[in-house]
Amino acid sequence: MEDEDQASRSSEEETGPKTLARRWRARYEDSLAQDLVRGLGEVDFGDRIIIFGASLLLSVLPLIIVLSAFASHRVEDDIAQHLGLSRQGARIVEGLFHASVTSFNLAVLIGLLLSFAGTIAVARSVQTIYERAFGQPHAVGMPGLLRSVVWVLAVGGLLIADSAVGKTLRDGPAGPVVIGLVEFVAFTFFFWWSIHFLLGGRESWRHTGPAAVATAVFWIGLGVFAGFYFSSTIVSDSKTYGTIGVTFTLVTWFIAMGAVITLGAVVGAVWHKRRGRRGSGSR
Numbered sequence: 001m002e003d004e005d006q007a008s009r010s011s012e013e014e015t016g017p018k019t020l021a022r023r024w025r026a027r028y029e030d031s032l033a034q035d036l037v038r039g040l041g042e043v044d045f046g047d048r049i050i051i052f053g054a055s056l057l058l059s060v061l062p063l064i065i066v067l068s069a070f071a072s073h074r075v076e077d078d079i080a081q082h083l084g085l086s087r088q089g090a091r092i093v094e095g096l097f098h099a100s101v102t103s104f105n106l107a108v109l110i111g112l113l114l115s116f117a118g119t120i121a122v123a124r125s126v127q128t129i130y131e132r133a134f135g136q137p138h139a140v141g142m143p144g145l146l147r148s149v150v151w152v153l154a155v156g157g158l159l160i161a162d163s164a165v166g167k168t169l170r171d172g173p174a175g176p177v178v179i180g181l182v183e184f185v186a187f188t189f190f191f192w193w194s195i196h197f198l199l200g201g202r203e204s205w206r207h208t209g210p211a212a213v214a215t216a217v218f219w220i221g222l223g224v225f226a227g228f229y230f231s232s233t234i235v236s237d238s239k240t241y242g243t244i245g246v247t248f249t250l251v252t253w254f255i256a257m258g259a260v261i262t263l264g265a266v267v268g269a270v271w272h273k274r275r276g277r278r279g280s281g282s283r
Contacts, residue, residue, distance in 0.1 A: 035274060039266040043132040045259075052125055052258030057251050059118020066112060078159075083253060086231040092238045092246060123148035123155075126261060127198040133211070133265035134195075136202050147198055158190055180220060188216040191264065211268020218260040226253065 080090035127148060131138055139147075162183070192212030196205055230249055237245030 032270070032274065035270045036266065039133060039270050040262075042135075043129050043262055043266060045262055045266075048125065048129055048262055049255050049258035052122065052261075053251050053255030055118060055122045055125065056254040056257070057247070059115050060122060061250070063112065063115035063119055066108065066115070079250075083226050083230045083234070085234065089231045089234045092234055119152050120145070120148050123151050123198075126151075126194075129262050130195050130198050130265055133262075133269040134199065134203050134207070135269075136199055139200055143200065147200065151194060151198060154190075154194075158186075162186070183223070184216050184220055187219050188212050191215040191219075195265065195268075207272055208268070210271045211265050214267040214271070215261060215264025218264050222256055222260050226256075 077090075079085075080093050083089070083093075085093065124144070127144065128138060130136075138144075189212070192205070192208060195208040195211055196203065199208070230253065233252075234246060234249040237248050239245075241248065
């Protein structure tokens with residue numbers, strides 16, 4: 001009887017909270033989850049995506065609005081298209097933009113220069129994310145700055161092309177499917193080039209490929225999520241806060257963009273590192 005009691009107590013101790021915690025800790029050590037958490041910590045995930053979103057709102061969006069006004073282009077249509085807004089949501093966004101530039105003066109020039117400088121800062125932030133994700137030192141000096149300028153110009157070209165292709169394919173019989181496939185391929189190659197270029201070739205094409213694919217997948221996923229979430233959110237925020245409520249929705253979207261870029265880089269880098277460890281272990 002005494003032996004049975006001792007065996008019962010021993011069994012309870014083996015399945016007690018401390019034992020379970022040790023087991024879970026042992027499983028967590030060197031696991032994919034631990035590597036992802038460590039990678040997100042190394043890039044300061046929370047701080048980076050908030051700064052990224054705020055920088056887009058304060059620098060990139062004003063620059064796009066002013067340039068679009070000079071080019072007589074309706075930037076609100078592009079925003080509604082990328083957010084997947086309903087007609088009501090699109091009308092609300094349209095009410096936020098009333099850019100009308102009739103002359104080019106000193107104030108407009110200063111505004112453009114400041115917005116462009118902020119846009120370059122966003123590019124440098126993306127460069128820093130990639131450097132931290134892949135464990136590379138920060139690039140200082142003119143070469144890194146020039147890469148950021150070229151990258152910003154490339155992003156502008158991509159957005160113009162994406163808008164044109166989207167309008168062309170959306171009316172087709174299999175519009176959403178075709179657009180998704182085209183965007184996945186296009187964004188995979190773009191992010192692949194972006195990571196390799198902003199890192200100055202310090203990581204090979206082979207090493208940066210998984211991060212490019214992961215980022216493209218997350219980017220397409222964000223587009224699908226936006227179509228379900230932002231239409232109702234933008235209407236709700238507009239009713240609750242007025243016109244300024246649209247800004248809250250936009251900054252949420254911009255922060256989500258930063259999360260996609262950061263998560264894609266970290267997931268790709270972690271996948272490559274774990275694959276390298278498995279390869280070296282098998283040898």
